[in-house]
Every structure is written in C-alpha cells, then in structure tokens.
Amino acid sequence: MIAKRYEPFWKTVPLEKMSSEQWESICDGCGKCCLQKLQDEDTEEVYYTNLSCHQLNVSSCQCKVYETRQTIVPSCITLTPDQIDEFHWLPDTCSYRVLHETKELPNWHPLRVGSNKEMLRQGLTVQHYAVNENTVDEEDWDTHIIKWVHGMPEPYDLS
Numbered sequence: 001m002i003a004k005r006y007e008p009f010w011k012t013v014p015l016e017k018m019s020s021e022q023w024e025s026i027c028d029g030c031g032k033c034c035l036q037k038l039q040d041e042d043t044e045e046v047y048y049t050n051l052s053c054h055q056l057n058v059s060s061c062q063c064k065v066y067e068t069r070q071t072i073v074p075s076c077i078t079l080t081p082d083q084i085d086e087f088h089w090l091p092d093t094c095s096y097r098v099l100h101e102t103k104e105l106p107n108w109h110p111l112r113v114g115s116n117k118e119m120l121r122q123g124l125t126v127q128h129y130a131v132n133e134n135t136v137d138e139e140d141w142d143t144h145i146i147k148w149v150h151g152m153p154e155p156y157d158l159s
Helices: 018-024 065-073 081-089 095-102 117-121 136-143
Strands: 035-039 048-050 143-148 151-155
Touching: 035 081, 035 136, 048 081, 048 136, 081 095, 136 143
Parallel strands: none
Antiparallel strands: 035 048, 143 151
C-alpha cells in the first residue's frame, strides 16, 4: 500500500477559505504591517516608515494588545481574506502576499521550519530597525520613510 503524501493546508486551502486559525498561522510575525504608513493625499501612494505602532513589542514583534487592538488603536489595519487583491501594498516578504502571489510560503516561514529562527537569522523582522512612533513628533514622520528592497528597509529619497 502506498502512503498518501500529506499536503500542508496552505497548499490545499485557498486563502479566502481558510479557517481563522489557519489564516492567523500564515502571519509570520515579522511586524512589518505594524509600521506606520503615510499616504500622499494627491497620488494616494502609500509610504512605509520605520516607526512602529506604540503597541508593538519590537523585541518579540508581537502586538501587546492583539485581541483588543482595533479598540485601542482604531487605525490598526486587520488583514482579512476579503482584502487579498489589495495586498500589493504589503512588503514583498509578507507571507500573506507571498502565498497569494506564488501559492507557496517562503522557505523561512515558521510553518515550514517549525520556528521563527530562520526568519530572525535572515533579519526579516522589524526588531533591528523599528522605532516606537511615540519617540518622534508626527510632523517628522516623513523623515522616517523607508522603501522595501526584497523585504529589507532602505531610506527613501523623497526628492
């Protein structure tokens, strides 16, 4: 008898059909979606900053108030399956975006390797460059704009 090959759920269940537990497990915990974003009023272009939400624990890349984040931080964006076509604004290493675009999780993803050690080794979290938003005056946020180059931040030249 030939044993059936087990396919992980992310290969067999489309993002929009995942259970809430499956959906949550796709998040790699990098913290990049918790960085403040600025939007150009004229072009509507979105710019990331290296400024983290004040509720992000930068060391662990975990939200301090995850279960009640929408109440405590009303501007918090919750990624949901019905927004899949809008994921282009996420960094190119975001597991939701990668899975949507390639139908595969990155080779460093915790679901594939069993821990977050590989993504930490590759520097794919915000823990080494995020700055708490409360330490910078809001009128200076534009001086903290970054661009993503293969999931890594680089200063953004606005000129």
